[in-house]
Each structure stands twice: as structure tokens, then as C-alpha cells.
Amino acid sequence: MSTGSSLTPPPAVSARRGRLALGDRVFAASARGAGLLILLALAGVFVFLLIQGIPGLSVDPKEYGQGFETFWQYVGPLLFGTIFISLLALIVAVPFALAVALFISHYAPRRLATPVAYVIDLLAAVPSVVFGLWGGRALSQALKPVINWLGDYLNWIPLFKGPASPNGQTALTAALVLGVMILPIITAISREVFAQTPRLNEEAAIGLGATRWEVIRLAVLPYAKSGVIAGIMLGLGRALGETMAVTMVYSSSPKYMLNIIGDTSPQTIAANIANNYAEASADKQHVLIAAGLVLFAFTFVVNFIARWAIGRGERKLAR
Amino acid sequence: MKTTLRRAIVPGAAALALAASLAACGDSNTNTAGDNAPADGGSALSGKLAGGGSSAQGTAQQAWMAAFQGDNSGVSITYDPVGSGTGRTSFESGAYSFAGSDAFIANPSDEYTAAQKTCGGDPIEVPSYISPIAVVFNLKGVDSLKLDAKTIADIFNGTVKKWNDPQIASQNDGVTLPDEAIHTVHRSDDSGTTQNFTEYLSKAGEGAWKDEPAQTWPSTDGLSGNGTSGVITSIKGGEGTIGYADASQAGGLGVVSIKVGSSYNAPSAEGAAAVVANSDLDASATDSQLIYDVNRTDTADGAYPLVLVSYLLACPTYADASTAAMVKGYLTYIVSQEGQQAGASAAGSAPLSSDTSDKATAILDKIAAK
Numbered sequence: 001m002s003t004g005s006s007l008t009p010p011p012a013v014s015a016r017r018g019r020l021a022l023g024d025r026v027f028a029a030s031a032r033g034a035g036l037l038i039l040l041a042l043a044g045v046f047v048f049l050l051i052q053g054i055p056g057l058s059v060d061p062k063e064y065g066q067g068f069e070t071f072w073q074y075v076g077p078l079l080f081g082t083i084f085i086s087l088l089a090l091i092v093a094v095p096f097a098l099a100v101a102l103f104i105s106h107y108a109p110r111r112l113a114t115p116v117a118y119v120i121d122l123l124a125a126v127p128s129v130v131f132g133l134w135g136g137r138a139l140s141q142a143l144k145p146v147i148n149w150l151g152d153y154l155n156w157i158p159l160f161k162g163p164a165s166p167n168g169q170t171a172l173t174a175a176l177v178l179g180v181m182i183l184p185i186i187t188a189i190s191r192e193v194f195a196q197t198p199r200l201n202e203e204a205a206i207g208l209g210a211t212r213w214e215v216i217r218l219a220v221l222p223y224a225k226s227g228v229i230a231g232i233m234l235g236l237g238r239a240l241g242e243t244m245a246v247t248m249v250y251s252s253s254p255k256y257m258l259n260i261i262g263d264t265s266p267q268t269i270a271a272n273i274a275n276n277y278a279e280a281s282a283d284k285q286h287v288l289i290a291a292g293l294v295l296f297a298f299t300f301v302v303n304f305i306a307r308w309a310i311g312r313g314e315r316k317l318a319r
Numbered sequence: 320m321k322t323t324l325r326r327a328i329v330p331g332a333a334a335l336a337l338a339a340s341l342a343a344c345g346d347s348n349t350n351t352a353g354d355n356a357p358a359d360g361g362s363a364l365s366g367k368l369a370g371g372g373s374s375a376q377g378t379a380q381q382a383w384m385a386a387f388q389g390d391n392s393g394v395s396i397t398y399d400p401v402g403s404g405t406g407r408t409s410f411e412s413g414a415y416s417f418a419g420s421d422a423f424i425a426n427p428s429d430e431y432t433a434a435q436k437t438c439g440g441d442p443i444e445v446p447s448y449i450s451p452i453a454v455v456f457n458l459k460g461v462d463s464l465k466l467d468a469k470t471i472a473d474i475f476n477g478t479v480k481k482w483n484d485p486q487i488a489s490q491n492d493g494v495t496l497p498d499e500a501i502h503t504v505h506r507s508d509d510s511g512t513t514q515n516f517t518e519y520l521s522k523a524g525e526g527a528w529k530d531e532p533a534q535t536w537p538s539t540d541g542l543s544g545n546g547t548s549g550v551i552t553s554i555k556g557g558e559g560t561i562g563y564a565d566a567s568q569a570g571g572l573g574v575v576s577i578k579v580g581s582s583y584n585a586p587s588a589e590g591a592a593a594v595v596a597n598s599d600l601d602a603s604a605t606d607s608q609l610i611y612d613v614n615r616t617d618t619a620d621g622a623y624p625l626v627l628v629s630y631l632l633a634c635p636t637y638a639d640a641s642t643a644a645m646v647k648g649y650l651t652y653i654v655s656q657e658g659q660q661a662g663a664s665a666a667g668s669a670p671l672s673s674d675t676s677d678k679a680t681a682i683l684d685k686i687a688a689k
Contacts, residue, residue, distance in 0.1 A: 136549075165502075166558055167557025168557070253538075264542065279403050279511070281404055281430070
């Protein structure tokens with residue numbers, strides 16, 4: 001090969017570049033189209049909620065039922081319940097998810113890590129209605145002794161104030177089911193960011209005489225922090241919006257309370273909509289859609305705060 | 320910038336064009352199906368009929384559809400048990416040709432006006448499904464209890480807290496009642512069953528039930544379950560529980576006999592039908608409405624006033640003759656003695672009395688094409 005020929009590309013190459021440019025354009029356009037379309041869909045949902053929900057703010061008070069007189073009185077306990085149950089689910093899921101992710105990325109031998117990761121991913125494919133049936137019928141029965149024990153011996157903790165539910169369909173059961181449901185999301189994301197810790201950082205830590213736990217604490221966790229938070233936020237998002245599992249697992253009412261083993265526990269917005277929409281009158285449907293709008297706005301705010309927290313963390317790291 | 324914009328728009332326009340052409344295909348399909356008007360004079364019905372609503376009627380509707388479509392092979396009916404409220408909304412918007420609803424559309428109301436507008440006249444409402452509601456419980460070693468309406472109301476409003484409360488014990492000589500807490504179970508979803516149960520407690524409970532009858536359970540205490548199956552699961556899952564559900568679903572649980580006059584009656588189809596037959600029409604009823612103000616304090620022999628009445632909604636006129644003929648044929652079959660028996664054997668409901676059935680048939684007879 002002479003030096004001259006390498007300076008001017010042969011015609012075949014430039015022709016291919018022309019085709020590439022066309023492919024490039026098509027791809028860029030469709031990617032941009034997809035991006036805009038999803039924004040459009042989201043805006044569409046928001047506009048729908050707004051148009052259908054606004055009339056729900058000022059309906060006849062008897063539509064709210066259960067003694068509530070204004071929309072905010074009605075939606076307040078539901079929003080509280082949504083946050084409460086989701087936080088309980090996070091308390092269950094986060095330690096587990098991080099431990100599983102670390103096990104897969106740093107502790108398990110490869111021939112074990114792959115199948116474990118595969119099974120956890122499979123968990124994400126189980127439909128929520130199946131989790132709902134399992135939680136409401138099997139897990140609740142199995143938890144009855146635990147709930148009775150908590151009600152008898154730990155009733156000085158507000159969460160376990162009791163008296164214990166006779167059939168185990170409690171918020172505790174729901175939190176466990178919800179925890180299992182959001183586990184795969186948090187695990188999958190954490191696993192990926194743990195695995196991307198720069199090899200040099202880990203080796204440097206080992207070189208300084210760190211144990212495996214110290215390597216994780218000094219090199220892996222600080223590097224992965226923002227990614228893990230993003231994973232937790234995605235899990236929280238799923239927990240906030242989860243409907244079937246919470247509707248089918250535990251007995252709930254719109255009220256402010258901390259007891260999670262009693263006959264009834266705080267209801268979530270999603271469960272309230274699922275429970276009442278089918279039989280609702282036209283006015284009540286507006287009320288329920290307005291409640292959906294509140295959930296939409298709240299989820300938006302949570303994600304916004306999470307983005308901001310992650311961004312701040314990254315900026316600090318970059319400095 | 321111009322080119323970027325064009326690039327962004329082109330795929331979208333293509334997608335729209337595709338969607339439009341698909342929609343056009345869909346339209347032409349529907350048209351061909353809808354134009355299948357009876358060709359050979361009257362008796363042969365054919366075409367598609369869409370309805371939906373009350374989930375309480377769901378099982379019976381399955382049986383009715385199967386039987387009616389068996390007799391009229393050209394007819395294809397769908398009934399979506401989406402719930403009464405959604406059923407009524409879809410009927411009022413014209414999406415359903417007929418609907419099932421556990422509550423009638425009262426006159427006057429916004430819903431009534433909407434239905435009038437869609438139908439071009441006063442909507443038709445006739446009872447189609449009567450079902451006794453059972454008060455069921457799970458208590459070891461006890462299969463049946465006798466309770467009056469006041470005691471049931473006091474249990475569900477939290478005044479009576481223990482199974483061995485004197486108010487329960489005094490009505491149940493010889494039954495060993497445990498010194499345990501009563502856990503009430505109510506529907507967590509809005510429901511016609513709740514509406515009828517609370518109406519019974521409010522009218523027959525001798526003042527013990529303070530809340531207005533409503534589809535939504537008034538209190539936020541106690542256990543709850545989603546739908547009839549959710550309530551039954553909840554009761555079966557724990558001892559010391561008591562709730563209310565469609566009597567046909569009460570299998571395996573203890574059933575309360577309610578006090579009627581001086582005797583205690585267990586839920587029965589005959590007792591339920593008798594109560595509806597003894598009830599007056601609602602004060603607001605128009606000529607096209609057979610809607611009842613159920614007599615919750617009926618004291619007739621064998622009566623069971625804790626009953627749910629579910630209605631069919633239809634229009635007096637339909638734009639096309641085929642739909643009018645199908646609605647008329649199907650709904651007339653449902654309220655006929657034959658249809659009521661089919662519903663009773665499939666869903667355990669109470670057949671309409673022959674008098675009620677005749678009145679409903681007379682109203683449905685008025686359905687016609689515009």
C-alpha cells in the first residue's frame with residue numbers, strides 16, 4: 001500500500017459514506033421522534049388529568065364519602081398512605097437489594113452470580129396481580145403468627161400497636177410484597193453501577209491493605225452512590241404507583257395512622273382509584289381522577305428532587 | 320434549523336397516515352357488520368350488541384347471553400362487567416346500547432338528563448336481577464346465628480364489640496359464643512351491595528345506624544376486601560370475622576338469619592323476590608321506569624328484606640332498526656320467566672315474580688326504531 005492512495009479515499013468508501021449519512025439521518029430523526037413522542041404522551045396524560053380532574057375539586061361533599069368535606073381532606077390521608085406504604089417497602093427492599101447487588105458483583109463466584117442475577121431479573125417479570133394474589137391469600141396466612149407476636153410483645157412501638165388483624169391482610173404484608181416487587185429494579189441498577197467501579201480504584205485500595213469490605217466501603221460505594229440513588233428512586237416510583245398488589249393484599253381505609261398490623265391501615269391513592277372507579281358516579285370519577293393528578297404531581301416532585309440530589313452529588317464528586 | 324424540524328416531523332406524519340388508514344379499515348368493518356339488518360322479516364335477529372355495567376349481574380348475563388345467542392345464531396352480544404357506574408356512563412355516552420346497574424338513575428339528576436339526551440326520550444329502567452345479600456361470619460363451631468337488624472347495625476357500627484355480647488347471646492339460646500373481639504369486614508370498593516346493606520341497616524335498624532345509605536362504606540374502621548371475592552377471602556382468612564356478601568357466594572361460611580316480624584329468616588331467593596313484589600315503586604318513577612323503593616321492613620311470612628335489586632337500562636328508541644330489535648329481544652328474554660330461571664340456576668339469584676316480569680315486558684315492548 002502506497003502513502004498516496006491512503007490520502008484520497010477510493011470511490012467505494014465515499015459511496016458507502018453517502019449511504020451512512022442517509023442511515024444516520026433516518027436514525028437521528030426516529031430517535032428524536034421517539035423522544036418528542038414520549039414527552040407528548042406525558043403532556044397528554046397531564047392535560048387529561050387536569051381537564052377531567054379539576055371538576056373533582058368542587059363536587060358535592062357527599063361524593064367524597066366517609067365524612068370528608070373537601071377534596072384536600074379526602075386526598076390528604078390517601079397521599080399520606082401512599083408515601084407511608086412506599087417508604088415501608090423501601091425499608092424492606094433497599095438493604096436487601098444492595099446486599100444482593102454486592103453479592104452478585106463482588107462476592108459470588110461467576111458461576112453462581114449469573115444464575116442469581118438471572119433469577120432476580122425474572123422477579124421483575126412476575127405480573128403484579130400474581131403478587132397480589134400471593135400476598136393476599138398465602139403470605140398473609142403465613143404471617144399471622146408473626147403479626148400476633150408483634151401485637152402481643154412489641155405493641156409499645158406505634159407501628160405494631162395492634163390489636164392484631166385476624167387474617168393477616170395488613171400493611172406489613174403489603175410492604176413485604178411491595179418490597180419484593182421493587183427489589184429487582186434496585187438490584188439491577190445497583191449491580192450495574194457496582195460493576196463499573198474503576199478497576200484501578202479497587203486495586204489501589206487493595207494495595208493499601210484494605211479488606212474486601214473496606215474496598216467496597218472506600219472505592220465501590222462512593223463511586224456508585226448516585227447510581228444507587230437513581231435505582232432507589234425508580235423503585236420508589238414503582239412503589240408509589242403500584243395498584244394491584246396493594247389493593248389485593250391488605251385491608252385499607254383513607255386515614256392517618258401508623259399501625260401496620262391492625263384490621264385496617266392507610267390506603268394509597270392508586271388503591272383508592274382501583275377500588276372505586278368501576279362503581280363511581282360521574283362526579284366521583286372526576287374526584288378519583290383529581291386524586292390521580294395529585295399522585296402524578298407528587299411523583300414528579302419526588303423525581304425532581306432525586307435528580308437534583310444526584311446532580312449535586314455528581315458536581316461535588318467532579319470538584 | 321428548518322431541516323431539523325422537517326426531519327422531526329416526517330416520521331410523525333407517516334405514523335399519522337398509517338393510523339388514519341388503519342382507522343379507515345376499522346370503520347369499513349364495523350359498517351358491514353352493522354348493515355346486516357334482518358333480511359327475512361322480523362324474527363331473525365342479527366348483528367352486534369354491546370352492553371355492560373353491574374358486576375353483580377355478570378354471572379347471570381353470561382347465562383342469558385349463551386341462551387339468547389343459542390336461539391338467535393346471528394346475534395353477538397357482549398356484556399362487560401365493568402361496574403355499575405362505568406356502565407351507566409358508557410350507556411349515557413351511547414357507547415353501550417344497554418347497561419346493567421345496581422342503582423337506578425334517579426329522576427331528576429345530571430345522569431338522567433344525559434341519558435335522556437342520548438336516548439331522545441325517557442330512558443327505560445326495569446329490574447333484571449334480584450339477589451339476597453347474606454350476612455356471613457367465621458366463628459369456630461357456629462354455623463348459624465339469629466340477629467335482628469338493630470344488632471347487625473350495632474355490630475357494624477362498633478357498639479357491639481364481643482361475640483358473647485348480651486345483645487347477641489339473648490337471641491341465640493344454646494349457642495356457645497366465645498369471649499372474642501368481633502372483626503367486621505366491609506367492601507373497600509364502592510358497591511351496590513354496600514348501598515343495599517346500609518339501606519337495610521338504616522331503615523330496619525331502629526335508629527342504630529346513623530349514616531346515610533351509600534355505595535361507599537361510611538366508616539374507616541374494620542377489615543375490608545375488594546369485591547365480593549375479596550370480602551369472602553378476608554372472612555375465610557381469619558376467625559371472629561363478620562361481613563356481608565351476595566348470598567350465592569356464602570358457601571362454607573356461617574350465615575345469619577335476620578329477624579323479620581317475629582321469626583328469623585335465612586337468605587332465600589323466594590323471600591327476596593317476595594319482598595320486591597311487596598315493594599312500592601319509587602316516587603320519581605316515570606312510565607318507562609320500573610324502579611322500586613324496596614320495603615326493608617317487610618314482615619311477611621318468609622320475606623328476606625336484605626336484598627339487592629339490579630336494573631337494566633335501555634333507550635325507548637334506537638337509530639337503527641336492527642339494534643332496536645336486538646335490545647328489545649334480549650331484554651325481553653332476560654325479564655321473561657324462562658330468562659329469570661336461567662339466571663337463577665346460573666347465579667343463585669331470585670327470579671322476578673310473574674307480575675313484575677309482566678310489567679317489565681310491557682315497558683320493554685315500547686322499544687322501537689326511530
